[in-house]
Every structure is written in C-alpha cells, then in structure tokens.
Amino acid sequence: MKKLLFGLIVFFCYRSMAQETFPVNGTYNKNNTVYVFTNASIYLDYQTKIDKATLIVKNGLIEKVGMGIVVPKGAVVVDLAGKYIYPSFIDAYTNYGITDAKPSPAPQPQIESNTKGAFCWNQAVKPETDASKLFVADPQSAAEMRKLGFGTVLTLQKDGIVRGTSAVVSLGDGNENNLVIANNVTANYSFDKGVSGQDYPSSQMGSIALLRQTYYDAQWYALDKTKKEKNLSLEALIAQQKMPQIFEAHDKLSVLRADKVGDEFGIQYIIKAGGDEYQRIEEMKNTKATFILPINFPLTYDVSDPYDAMMISLDQLKHWEMAPTNPMAFEKAQIPFALSTSDLKDKADFRKNILKSIELGLSEKEALKALTYTPANILGMANKIGALKDGMMANFIITSASVFNEKCIIYQNWVQGIPYEIVNYNTIDLRGNYSLLLDQKNYKIKIAGELNAYQTTVSIDTFKYNAKVNLAGNNIGISFETKSGAIRLAGAVNQKATNSFKGKGQWEDGKWLEWTATFLDSIKAVEKKDTAKVKSEIGKLYFPNMAYGWTEQPKQETVLVKNVTIWSNESSGIFVGDVLIQNGKIANVASSIKVIPANAIVIDGTGKHISPGIVDEHSHIAISNGVNEGAQASTAEVRIGDVVTCDDINIYRQLSGGVTTSQLLHGSANPIGGQSAIIKLRWGLAPEKMKIDGADGFIKFALGENVKQSNWGPRNVIRFPQTRMGVEQVYYDAFQRAKEYELKWKKYSALSPALKLNTAVPRKDIELDALVEILNKKRFITCHSYVQSEINMLMHVADSMGFKVNTFTHILEGYKVADKMKKHGVGASTFSDWWAYKFEVKDAIPYNAALLSQMGVVTAVNSDDAEMARRLNQEAAKAVKYGGLSQEEALKLVTLNPAKLLHLDAKIGSIKMGKDADVVLWSDNPLSVYAKVEKTFVDGICYFDAQQDNKMRDEIAIERNRLIQKMIRTKKEGAPTQKVIFKKPRLYDCDDLETDNED
C-alpha cells in the first residue's frame, strides 16, 4: 500500500450526536454533513460484495449504497479505491458497560434471599433485572471493541440463573441516551447462581430444578386470579416470554441440559455455548438452536519438560488442538451460529483466533455471517444492522483488504454515522527492504511487522542488529546498537511510492554523517505452505474426546464363549458350558451349543469364567457439577438424570472391573435427596443414551449424621433437622404435604371445564410431584442409613403414610433389624467391611451382608466409591469370608440382587436366554483376588477388552506425543504458553458438596 489517499481529518468531539431533549451549554452545533465513499469494494451483507461502489451516509443512516450512484453536491467525498467497506460486527453476548453484581458472603448458611422487596424467593432468580438501566458507557472498552471491528453489542448482567433482560447498545462514545438502541431485547438464563449467597441451589441439578419450578410458577401465576401473592419477579418473567431467550451454557453437556429444559416449556433457547461442542455436534444439531460461540481457545501448554508434560491429560491436549475447529464443526453441520468475544481474556486475541479457525477450515463467508447477519438476527435487528442497505444504521468499517486477510488493516469504524479512526490511512507504510548508504558502507534494512509495530533489522556483512523505527508525520528516526555504540539516524520520508529516505545521523562517537536509504523491494510473505499444512492436520475426534475414547464406537457382535465356567445365577447354578451372545441378548446358554452362527466370534473359555455384569446399586460416577443438593431438607425435585456425564474416565475404569450397570444416586446431605439415574456403562455414548430405557424411577433418602450435618463444622447448625427427631418430622411433613397436594389436584381435575374457570388452579410443585409418585408406587426409595433406630423409624413412617421403602443403602446396622426389614419387604445394599469412619458406623460389622442374606432380605454389596466399584467382585467375596455365604450367593450380591433392587432383574443380573447380554469374562473365579476381567459386554457390545486396552495404551502414547510435538512447534513459532498444572479430577461420594474444595 504505497498509494496515498486524501483522507478525512477526524475530530471525535467535533462530530457527535446530540440528544433532542437535552439543553445545550453554549451555541448549538448542528451537523448534517453528508459523507460519500466512492470506488470501494462493499459487502452489502455477508454474501454480497459489489466493487467500485458508492456509500452515502447521512444523519447516522445509510442514505444510499450501490453502484452507479450519483455523488450529491455539498458532501464530503472520499475516494476509497482499493479499499473495502464491511458492515461492522455485532457481538450478541457481552456485558459491555454493565458493572458486575456484588457478592454478599454470609457468615452462616443463607437459607433465604438477601434481595429486599416483592421478588422471587431465590436470589439467583432475578428476571426484574434490566440491563438498560444498569448500562453506563465505558469509552475504553468501547474503543477496544471498535478496534476489532465491532459496532453494536448485546449487553446484559451475566449473573444468576434467571438474569433478566438485555439491551442493544452502540459502541460509540457519548451519552447513554444515544447509545442504548433498544432495551428488553432478550431474556437471559444460565445454570450458574452467580453471586447469590443463598445456599439453594448448590449444584447444577439444583439450578435446573429451580429454573423448572420457576417456569411452572410463572405459568401458575399467570393463570391464578386470586393473586394472593404479589411477585414482581414472576411478573417480569411472564412479560419476557415473547422475547428471544438466550441461555448461557459453559460446556457441551450443559447445552444439552438447557435445551432439555427448553423443550419441557416449549422454549427454543438461543444458546451461548462453551467451546467444546464439536465433541457432540450431532446432539448440538438436534437442539435446533442458534448458537453463540466463544472464540477463546486454550493457550499452548509449556510441555518442554517431559515430567511436567505428564501432568497434562489427553483430553486437554486434544481440546487444545480441536477447540479452534469448533465453529467449523457448526458450519459443517449447518447449525446457525454467531461468534462472540465474550469469553476472551484478552480481546486482542479475537482476530488471531478467528484467523486460526479460518486456517483450519471455517469459511470466510460463514465467519462474516457469524459476525453480522446471525447476531443481528439474534438481536431481532436484521433490518437495522449487520448489513449495508438503504436506511440501515451507518455502522461499517473501512479496511485495507478483505477483512479476514492476515494483513488487513481496519482504518475506520463508523458507529451510528460517527467515524472512529483506528489507523490513519494516511500513515505511510514503510515496510520493505532498503539499502542504506552510511559512511560509505552499504547496509541492508528490513522493515517488517505491523503498521503500528514495525520489526526492523539492520545488517551488514554477517552482522545483524535489531533496530527501532519511529515515524512521526514525515519525520523518520532509525536507531540501532552495534558493539561500539548506538547509531541514530534521522531524516525525512518521501511521501511518494517506492520511498527513499535520507537525512543525517549521529555516529557512535557523536560524529554527524549523511545517510540515504533506497527502497529495494517489498517484504515477501514467508512461504508458509508447509507449516500451514502441518498445522491444519487435526487428530481424530474420540468419543469421548479423551484417553480410552473411541474413534469408532464398538458394535454389537455375535459371540460364542465355549467351555467356560458359567455363573448363571439361575437354578442351573455354576457349571461349565457355552454362552451365545447375539443381537445384544443372551441367545443361548447350554452345556454345549452345537449350532454356531456363521458370523460368530468363538472364544475358547477353557479355564475361564463368565458371570453376569456387575450392578452397582450405589454409585456417584458419571455425574457433573454436584452430587448433593443439600441446601434444603427435601430436594425431591432435583434429578441426577439431568446431570449425567459421558466424559468420566471412571466409566471405562469400571468396565475394566466388570461393572455394566450403575445406579447414580444423589448424595446424602438431606433427608429427601434427589431422583436417581440408572445407566448402563455404554462408554462413548451421550448421557441420554447411557440411561436405561423404561427403568423405574428411584429417589435417594438419607438418615443420620450426614442429614443432620453432624460433621459439617460449627457453621452448619441452623438448617433443620439437626437431630434424628427432626429427620422423622421432615418425612411426616413432606408426605403429609404430598397427600394434600395430590388431593387438591384430584379435586381440581375432576371439575367441569366451566367450574375450572372459576376455581383457583393449584400450583404445580415438582418436589411434591416426586413424593406423590412414591405414594403411588411409581418412584422407589433408596435410603442411606446406618443405625437401627432410624431404620426402624423410616419403616414406621412408611407404614403410616402408606408407602414402602425399596432399599436401605449402606444399612450397616441392618443386621440388628433384619427381622423388621424382612417384614417390611425392604432390600439392603451394604458395604462389605467399612466401619469406624464416623460415630454412627462404630457397630458396623462385615458379617452384615451374610446375615441379611441368611434372613431372606434381598442384599447387595455396593461401592459408593469410584475405586471400589471396579473391585466389587472382591467385595462380594468377603461375604464368603465373613459369614460363610456360598460363592454362588456371594456373587449375586453384586449382580442379581442389585438388579432385583433396581427392578431390572427381568433384563439383567443372570445369564439366561433372552436377557440382555451384559456379561463379564474373567480369567479366574470372579470372587478370587487373582481374577482379572478379560472382556466386559453391555448389550452384546464389547466395551472393555483387556487386549484392546493394551493397544489403546499404545495409541494414547502416540497421540499424546504427536500433540506434544505440535505444541512445542507452536511454542517455537511464538505462541504464548501456559504452565502445565495437574488438575485433580473430581470424585464424588455421598457427603460431597459442590461448594467444598476437595483435597
């Protein structure tokens, strides 16, 4: 760019907007100047480019744009030959000009909201928040965004679960009255309670339940004519339902969770995503949502130290490589998306990151669409911004080249018809190679780098010096340091192309000399083809995208295991024979199977054992963002099923220990916990596909020290209950309310339509819905329990309220009330030998399982521990040692019996023709400490194979090394790096609160 232009002289304060209603101090300065840009290449929208076009701006609007337009008189005319005009960018998700909400930490558990007034009971639900009322222009941030090409943003206070409404604001300077383009634009949500110090919700599943209940409350409030309760929050929420609804989700699974909530209430959210959605793009497509994608990518890790590099996991390495492909994945899947700067720590990375995505395959057209058309649509302002058409707002940028060209310079950003200069397009571009004649010697000068940040070297013979170039107007200064001292040159720049400049300089010793620099040629773009090619090579996506993930999901096979010791759990007992697996089912079990299906894989099982898959009645794996919603005594409304994760390595590890089915339980922080999810360990599939179709619903109850917060420290002494006495009353109260609730609905439902019109609608309560299900035998209780008094108590409550307890879990003093349990018909799911970890387990005995079994109580041994779960066979074996159970009965403790407790014994738990092919092939007697799992099948699919596992280890090592080498190259190329920090994976057990730090 050597050609010089006649440019505009821009005065920020000179051209500004005025407010009609505001008086002026001094004389009025009306300015209706018309600006005309000619000969530019103009993008009318993301897909329409016209060349040699004209754009006319008047009063902040585009008067006319197109080709063959007559230039009006009395206008400022700018010739933009060789330059480009684009509609300026729109960011559909910012908090520009909004101050952060302030946290108010409470010294004690905060049970109620701190928000004063007639608002929602929960502090994280604040739909009454109106961003336009909080908005105060922030010139510094605005300038930063304008520099990137943005002209308009959506802004909101990103705090709370129901966040209120957003505003569309302009990134100009000046008075807010002019900058706020629209208020109450979108309604906003998240699962993050933000600064709210209120205890509830303390987990993501709690956030989901709170949001669902709030929607139901709004529906009810809208219908309720009595309005006994004035609720400004619900009124605001009702009023917002017509706006576009934006949900901020931080990761791919939260996206799916948000969409599921939306589906329940007929709401199609626009989803602000987290950046890892490429890992489940099919599921993203199925949400039918428009997305707002962040454009922040993980920094390169410093892996130069191989010991440090061991601390980084394959999922981090792969995400580092693949995060920039996220927008491309959406483009390929034809999912509409906008791009946002919102998650960028340093906004300056925006351009660099977009270019990286483009380099990896995102099309420029899609990138432009994601910055103009799509966000304009999200804002509902496609008729005003995001394109350049007659009558639209004069929001555009003038650039030196195609906007996604690496070299492109944004000269000016026009916002609402006001120009903001970023780079003066009169700036002389000095970049090039020169020969410097100095003291009769020929030096070479190379000026490269960016227009405002030159990188300059001066060289002679084999010497090379870094130099500094300063350009002020037409005065140039060049200085560099040699061994003997600094040489400083000053001179004048010739304004014409192929600059040569000359002047005087001062030598190291202070002597003045003449110098001349003559332009030789332009800097050649570095041949990047090869490195670019290496860069764009991206590893395969794994399911899940981590170590031991699949590149291809394993499929159902026909497998015949011959001559194997079969632990049938049926009347046939333990015997040597053949097992045929076909179409996901056990197709045949016999002492000898003669007819071998053609496609069958035949395994010689001589000396080996085959057992039903292990069923863990009490597990907390595969759960994200909290296992306890312990903030209230009853949280029957929360559902583990809402927060199942498929990315937990413990799923794979437990497959390696023969586990095929797990009940994922809520924790034990409160008497009535949340609803369980029952999954099969279908490693690699999305959460919804791991859940067992048609399984009965379960719910966690809990008794004893955890629910009365005995070991929670001195801070937690105010939430009811704090004693076993209180626990009983929580149950009576809850079930009494549930009964009354059910009756209320029954009465209402029985009314004629006419009468219904004149009757108050009962409020739907998702907590009580779950309890009513228990009363109606549609949901079943697994109750965490230790001492006999409370076990007895719950059975009494159940008898008097008309329900049954399905399972007592832990039940370490079950042996003391085995007769009563038998009579109640409740099952037991216990630990093999745990005790002495708190006061209430001091009487726990390892003979418990054996004694309960002998008493005819259906008894299981469970894990409650991600480690122990992969050795549940060994834990079952302890019942042989402690209490002398037969080996056959002992294995049932972790297979058939838990299947019975989960009401799944018709499908799993034994090796019987027609049952699901959930089986484990062992190297030895499965109860022996010396036994190893060779293969684990779920639905006839081999999800764990010891030999394949060995191969995967090699593949993991290769893939790790490839990525580490790539990181090192990237670092060498100058990418900023971050230190490797080993992040301990989160493991849950019953007592864990999401708010705790885990050591």
Added chain:
Amino acid sequence: MKIKYFSIFILAIILFTASKPSAQTAVAPSTKAILFKGGIAHLGNGKVIENSLIGIKDGKIILITDAATARIDGSVFDERITITGKHVYPGIIAPSSTIGLNELDAVRATNDFTEVGYINSHVRSLISYNTDSKIIPTVRTNGILLVQASPRGGLISGSSSIMKLDGWNWEDAVLKSDDGIHLNWPEMNAPKRPRETDQSYNERVKNYNTSISNLTNFFADAKAYSQIAHDEKNIRFEAMKDIIAGEKILYVHTNSLKDIIEVIAFAKKFEIKKYVLVGARDAYLATAILKENNVPVILARVHELPEKMDDDVDLPYKRAAELFKAGVLVCLTNEGDMEAMGTRNLPFQAGTTVAYGLTKEEALMLITSNTAKILGIEDKVGVLEENKHATFFISEGDALDMISNNVVKAFIDGKEIELPNEQLQLYNKYKQKYGLK
C-alpha cells in the same frame, strides 16, 4: 468354632451389656514349647515349605524345617499341633499406619495423630498409641500382627513406633520405639484441587519455596546442633540427632517424580544415611535412581484409582511389581482415607499384585520381610526363621485371597492371641437373636 473360643464367646455375651470386652484379651504368656506339624509354611522371603515343622519356645521360633527331610527330637516339645494343609505366614506388618492413634475418623476426640505446628520432630506417636483400640482386634483377625503407628500432618510430623498388636499398654506392646521420623515433603507441582480458586492455588505454589527453605534451614541447624553438647536444649533438634547420625530412619512422604529427585538430593546434601520414601506413587518411573541410591519404598495403596486420566487403568495394581522387578526394596502401606480400619485388607492388596505381575510368595514379601527390612526390624520379625520372634498366624486357606483368608490361630512373640473380635461377637449375638446357625 473351637471350644476355647466358644467359652470366651459365651463369657463375652454375658458381659456384653455391662462392660464391653477390652480389645486386648491377652492370654498369659506361654513358656511351653509347641511344635506345629504339616503346615504349608510361607516363609515370607519368597520360599515355601509345603510340609513344615515349626517349633516355638520362649517367644522365639526355635525350629523351622521341612518335615519330609528333617528328623527332629519331638520330646523337646510340650505340645504338638497338627496343621496339615493349613497355611502358616509371618505376621503381617502394616507400615505408616494410624492404628492405635485413631478410633473413629469423624470424631475429633478419637483422632490422636496430628499435633499442632509445622515442625514437630519431638512428638512421639508411642504416647498416643491405644492398645485397647477396638480396631486392633478386627485387624488381627486377618493376620496383621504388627503396625508402625505413625504421626501425620505438618512438615515434620514426629516419631513413629513399631507396635505389636497385643499388649496391656504401649510400654509392653512396643517392638521398636521411635524407629524414625516422618517428613511430609512439599509438592513442587502441587495439583490443583477441583474447584480450587486460582488465588488459593497460587498461594500454595508460593508456599513451596518457603517450605523447602524452612526444611533446609531446620536440617542445617539440627546438624550443627548435633555436633556439640548443649546446656540449653532444643527438643526439636534433640529429636533429630539419631536421624543425623544415621541411627534412625527418616520416612519421607512424597509422591511425584520431581519431588522424589529433590528428596534424594536433599538426603545427599545432609548425608542422611537411612531414609525411606512413603507413598512414592511415581517411584516406578524412578527405579534407576532409587536403586543407585539404595532408597526403599513404602508404596501407596494398591487399591486406589490411577491419579491421572491417561494412566493405565491398572497402574496402582501393577506398580508394586514394577518396583519389585526393577530391584527396588518395596513394601505396601494402607495410608490414606479410612486407613486404620481398612488395614485388615492389606493381605488382599498384596493379593491383587499377584494378578499384576508378582508370584504369591513375592506378594507376601511386600507385607512381611520387605516391610521388616525397610523398617529396620528384620532381625526380629518378617520371616519364619529360627531365632526370629514367634509372631505368625495360621490360615485355613490362602491368606492373600479374601475367599480363602481364614485365620484360625495367631501368635505374637509366641503368645497365642485371641482372634474373635467385637464384630464377630455382635454377629453371633444377632444370629442368636434370629435363631440362625
């Protein structure tokens, strides 16, 4: 059930509601010479005698030999017990344990293993050790007969002592008092805890340098102190004298590879002759340097999850075999969550290593002879050998496998100890209530 046990059981039932039996129901020491005939003797040093003769007298093993080849004078023995087909093992030793120092994890009043302060070289676990702990009998039942009762916490936790799981009080239960001092090595690259804030993490990282310099200064001061006599005593430095002199063992609790390298360099700098790594999860990656410096390892739990997501899923199961095969002297500990009560599973942790690379006899070494060597008590216990303490047990079946571990007799210093524990008593009590057999 043997008659003797049964009568004790009845007595126990009678006394149960009034006063629970003491954890220590020690039988009077026997001076009788006893001969055990026909047992499968697992010597603890890798060898087995399928048909053994074992003689004990005055608390010592006076004879151990192969019945098939040896001729002995049977008249020397007051009692002969035939144990054909049963398995005999040296008493299992649980190193780095809180047995006797801890009763119920969540009940503060029963936690006696962490003292206030950062450098507590002077505190001694021996004093906290409760011979009447209710956990002790439940652990003995599975063959664990010796523990190293170890203090926890801080940078230097204090001295451990090696205890026999039998005795009226700590004074007569102790096998070796103040056997060594426990040091918790600071982590150079501390892992970030789930949900930990950056601020809290960065503070911890900063603390590393402070801790290392405190530690270095403390050792330098202690070393200087040990070189002359003092009128004014510093009890922390006093406690360090035997470590400096190489007479006691420094137990360094550390895990990661870089820290292991730091520990070895630190030991060299201060010329610490006897030290042992405890935990040492990454030791399998440092076998060469460990061997070169003769550093033994008390290895972290076999039954735990791999630390890192990418780790081999069976890494904790096979680490012991990797160290063993590389020639590193290694034994097993159950240090960690719920450690005291879980110690009864130590034989099964050893058993698991058999499925992952070791032989059964090698696995046994991890909880007997190797432990004794590492703790410096190999002259007394750890193997079935003449002149060693008669501290051993007899199991109906393979003691390393939970389906066959069934300890029927156990002796500590030649004294037969009682195996039934309160848990068994509760079981029997309720069986009786329900009329179960």
